[in-house]
Amino acid sequence: MGTVSRRGVLLGAMGAATSGALALASCGAPGPTRRSGTLTSRHWPGRDVHWQLAVPSGGHDDQHPLVVVLHGKGGDASHAFRIVHLDDHVQATGLAVASVDGGDYYWHARRSGVDTGAMVVDDLLPMLRRLTGYTGKIAFLGWSMGGYGSLLLASQLGPDQVGAVVAESAALWTDAGLSASGAFDDREDFVAHDVFERTDVLSRIPVRLDCGRSDPFVPGNRAFAKALPSAQLTFDEGGHTGTYWRDHGKAQLEWVARTLRQ
Numbered sequence: 001m002g003t004v005s006r007r008g009v010l011l012g013a014m015g016a017a018t019s020g021a022l023a024l025a026s027c028g029a030p031g032p033t034r035r036s037g038t039l040t041s042r043h044w045p046g047r048d049v050h051w052q053l054a055v056p057s058g059g060h061d062d063q064h065p066l067v068v069v070l071h072g073k074g075g076d077a078s079h080a081f082r083i084v085h086l087d088d089h090v091q092a093t094g095l096a097v098a099s100v101d102g103g104d105y106y107w108h109a110r111r112s113g114v115d116t117g118a119m120v121v122d123d124l125l126p127m128l129r130r131l132t133g134y135t136g137k138i139a140f141l142g143w144s145m146g147g148y149g150s151l152l153l154a155s156q157l158g159p160d161q162v163g164a165v166v167a168e169s170a171a172l173w174t175d176a177g178l179s180a181s182g183a184f185d186d187r188e189d190f191v192a193h194d195v196f197e198r199t200d201v202l203s204r205i206p207v208r209l210d211c212g213r214s215d216p217f218v219p220g221n222r223a224f225a226k227a228l229p230s231a232q233l234t235f236d237e238g239g240h241t242g243t244y245w246r247d248h249g250k251a252q253l254e255w256v257a258r259t260l261r262q
Helices: 086-093 116-132 145-157 187-192 195-202 218-227 242-260
Strands: 019-024 033-039 049-055 066-070 096-100 138-143 162-168 207-212 232-236
Touching: 033 116, 049 086, 049 116, 066 116, 066 145, 086 096, 086 242, 096 116, 116 145, 138 145, 138 242, 145 162, 145 195, 162 242, 195 218, 207 218, 207 242, 218 232
Parallel strands: 066 096, 066 138, 138 162, 162 207, 207 232
Antiparallel strands: 019 033, 033 049, 049 096
16 A cells, blocks of 8 residues: 655635645545635625535546536535545546535525525636636536536536536425425525426436435426436435435446546
């Protein structure tokens, strides 16, 4: 086993008032370079928003397609790596994987004045492009609240900017009255951000839907699959759990890598 080494560098302010540290660890085979830091955004006033990034070591950062990961309700930027362990698959797939805090705001504009979706688009994405130099199409990957958010943000950015979407165990409802408490401010908010009404755009983006058969969101995911027949659909054993999301991460990132490089 090789000697483990770590080093950090301070990242300067980059438009979105970012700061971060770079760490690299190796033990035998090379592993991804890890960066983390905070940004500030007018879309989330008074909050230091944490982000994390894992980039394959070797080659140039701008050669690695970028995947933005959106966590579920109750999660934060750390869940993509600490719970779902997506960093385990960064080196093999050649993808740069980034995650960010989103609170419990369901990745869209809320009456409170917080809009974590706009924060991703206006602040996180430009920062990540400056950090990596990557200029191509991105991918979204999310579970639960983040699965819904991935579909929503992809529909807003469209096929010119988004090349793949993985919506896993997505929090999807066919009617505002069925939605979880706190997911939307009211019926009007639900209607304004209803991804079932955005399938014309999403049909022009490769979409993968994964959902465990024991997941409470199965009805919404089945309905969405009918509304978006172009999506690649998997219903298999499992529930709404970190184990399910972790077990599917490798195959999902391999699918993203193939799709973005086609």
